[in-house]
Amino acid sequence: MSLSVRSKPYIIPEYSLTGDLLAYLTCGLQYRYQNKGTLPPSMPIQLWFGDFIHGVMEEAYLRWRERDWKDFPWDWETQIRQIELEIDKRMRSRGLQPPANIFCPFHGPSEEQGLCPDTNHPHKLVASVRAEEAINTWGPHLFPLIDDAEVKLKGIRDMPGYKKGVSRSNYYGVTGIIDVLSSVKLEEASSKNLILKYLHQDPMFREKIDALDYPEYEIIVDYKGMKRPPVNSPSWQHHNWQVLTYAWLRSMQPESRPVLTGILFYLNELSLFKEDLKELKREVEERSTDIMPSENDLMKILQWNMRSNPPLISQLFKNERSIRIIQVENSSVNNSLNEFDQVVAEIENSVICEVNGKGIKSSWNPNPDKRTCDACDFKTFCNKSETASKFPTVP
Ligand code: SF4
Ligand SMILES: [Zn+2]
Structure with missing residues (x-):
């Protein structure tokens, strides 16, 4: 009797837009060490903070909706700190420890000092200063407009440059998470709503509303734990692609309305x-x-x-720098999808190179700027970062 050989499992590689594709674009080598290594869990400060502030904004929204926490500003010690500790607990359960120089991990006075100034915890370190500013600046304007929070997006695309017997799969998956604002909530909003004001300042937005056949539409929102990038930087372009790809993913969900616009909040702009x-x-x-x-x-x-x-610095200037409005157009959406296909092709090539025995450093492309290296956990053994300083930096 001949035994049949079990065929290889059919796996569709799945890429998160921010956790994989943008992380890879920040530095391919860091992405490899971070995601595909057998090293102990550790996370670049930037990525930890990005996850943290995202979680804080989502949890703050839920508390705004479900509790009687409608008045702003919220108090850090009695309100915001609870949210931070909850998010920290969830992140730890995923193996993500907070960097001790930017987040006080203690619930109250303790014998341990950690990297805090004294043992009189909790301390409002950098991550907490930023969380407080983010909630108190945008919460009052943003939370009343949210129709659906933490909407999970998922799509399938053809594997770029698919080669039978070489490529891992003929498709790849792409995922993301957004908040959705609806036209209904925008219409109900107070005329003092800052987000509404910034949206209407853009003539393209007004033109698009006038051109709609059906009066309902959506705006998608994401948060960035970083400062606003300069317009000539790769990140500026990458964030544009990210929002447009999210708009494409959202448009394929049956309950969606036309996605007119995307908003990114660069939350570090609020506390420089x-x-x-x-x-x-x-x-x-x-x-x-x-x-x-x-x-x-x-x-x-x-x-x-x-x-x-x-x-x-004036609050007006900080607000203007922390909000970025991206208009969604079909042609630019297609362009973004093609760009991310190329990124997936590069990652897949690197995986194949490494599997075929080329070393990690030869298979993965480092392409960082100096600040990425300064904040990178892997700089001590990555010889690509001669210029990185030896001191920890804030995200
Ligand atoms: S130290 Fe710099 S080059 Fe090396 S992995 Fe980190 S970010 Fe990339
Ligand atoms: Zn402390």
């Missing part, structure tokens, strides 16, 4: 630390950012140097 200001100052000098300061803000930013404390 020295490294952020240094970058902002350079961008202002080079005029490489789309939201330029005026008058007082301009003077303060240009006169500031690393030896002094960050200046007080």
Whole structure:
């Protein structure tokens, strides 16, 4: 009797847009060490903070909706801290430990000090300062507009450059998570709503509403735990692709309405630390950012140097820099899908190279900027990062 050989399992590789594709574009080698290694769980500070702030905003929305927490600003010690600890607990259960220099992990006074200034916990370290600013700035305007939170998106695409017997699969999956705002909630919103104001300032948005056959539409939202990138940077372009790809994924869900626009919130803009200001100052000098300061803000930013404390910047300027509105057009959606196909092709090639015995460093492409290396957990053994400083940095 001959035994049949069990065929290879059919696996469709699945890529999260932010966790895989954007992470790969930040540095391919870091992505490999992070995701596909047998190293102990560890996470670059940027990725930890991105996950953390996303979780904090979602949990804050749920508490706004389900409890009687409608008045802002929320108090950090009695309200926001609970949310932070809940998100930290969930992240730890996925093996993601908080970087001790940016988040106080203690529930109250303790004998241990960790990297906190003293044992009198909890401390409002960088991650907490940012969480508080994010909730109290955007919560009052954003939460009333959300129709559906944490909507899971998933789609299937042809594997780019598929080769039978070489490629892992003839398809790949792409996933993401968004919040959805609806036209109904936008119509109900107060005229003082800041998001509504920024949307209507864009003439393209008004044109699109006028051109609609059916009055209902949607806006998709995502949060970024980083500062606004300059317009000539790869990240600026990548975030554009991300939103447009999300719009495509959302449009395939049967309950969706036409997706007119995407909004990204760059939450670090609300609390700029020295490294952020240094970058902002350079961008202002080079005029490489789309939201330029005026008058007082301009003077303060240009006169500031690393030896002094960050200046007080106007709330209006911070708000404008932290919101980015991306119009959804069919042609640009197709372009974004093609771009991400290319990224998947590169990752798949790297996987195949490594499986075929080429070393990790020869198979995966490092392509980072200096700040990515500075904040990278793998810099001690990655010889691609000669310029990285030895000190921990904030996200
Ligand atoms: S140290 Fe720099 S080059 Fe090396 S893996 Fe990290 S980000 Fe990439
Ligand atoms: Zn502490």
